[in-house]
Amino acid sequence: MLREIIDILADPQDGSSLRLNSSLSHVVSMTGHRYDVDASGYADLTLRPDSSEGDDPAMIASREAFLSGGHFAPFVEAVTGAVHDSLDDAGVPDDASPLICEIGAGTGYYLAHSLDSVAGSRGLGIDVSSAAASHLARCHPRAAAIMADACARLPLKDDSVDVMTVVFAPRNVAEFARVLKPGGEVVVLTAEPGHLSELRAPLGIRDVESDKVEQLIAQSEGHLSVVGEPRSVRFPMKLDQEAIAAQIGMSPSAQHIDPDDLAERIELLPESLVVTAKAAITRLGVAR
Ligand SMILES: C[S@@+](CC[C@H](N)C(=O)[O-])C[C@H]1O[C@@H](n2cnc3c(N)ncnc32)[C@H](O)[C@@H]1O
Structure with missing residues (x-):
């Protein structure tokens, strides 16, 4: 699929256009910079020699x-x-093959x-983790x-993406505003206080900061502005111990608790537990 979206990619060093070589093993910029395409099909456009950030393979497997x-x-x-609401509000026609990033x-x-x-939409997933990519x-x-x-x-x-989505992931609002098309939006899902609350005391995991949406809106000032009202999405999940272990394994909490302690604490839980999921969905449009 890289071929189908190569027209919107830019050299991370200088913004020049990229093309795929004929054997699809590299992307090369107009200015001569060369980036590998992994055998699994993603292009590595990171600039650091050691890209060990982001979720590791165990976290990705848990996720x-x-x-x-x-x-x-x-x-x-x-x-x-x-995403649908954003495309509708921007008047993107059904046959326009919108780019969702x-x-x-x-x-x-x-x-x-x-x-x-x-x-007919085209998609681009970006992640700093090679396991995720x-x-x-x-x-x-x-x-x-x-x-x-x-x-x-x-x-x-610039102006290449119809809708961006950011789900429990890092945000770079100035860059989002740069790459969104006029009328484009970012859809952000952020955890809210109370998310997984039933697991916090028994497993010793931290609660969510109370003002994540306010921080997002404040951060966005001058780049993106809120469209409508942020909406809370809250629901119960019935999780068995295996699902709870996977949920903790995919989150940063996994790195703060000794794996043996965590396994012991999970074993002390009932066989299944009703756990609350709670997050806010916020739409942000380019402030022009
Ligand atoms: C909490 S996970 C959410 C993953 C996915 N959005 C989901 O909800 O299933 C956060 C993701 O952001 C990635 N990530 C962390 N720092 C990043 C960065 N600086 N640039 C790009 N991705 C990053 C991680 O590798 C991980 O896949």
């Missing part, structure tokens, strides 16, 4: 296991619904769902993947 259980289905429906896209669960629901390259027939740092200059041309 895949948890999401495949369908526990976050209301979140994926809410994100996809907001997800930042910190992980396994591509949300991106694949958006692509399924918007006929490998998954992304295979997450949907209309998705391409690149490995890149969302906190640096995005390897995308």
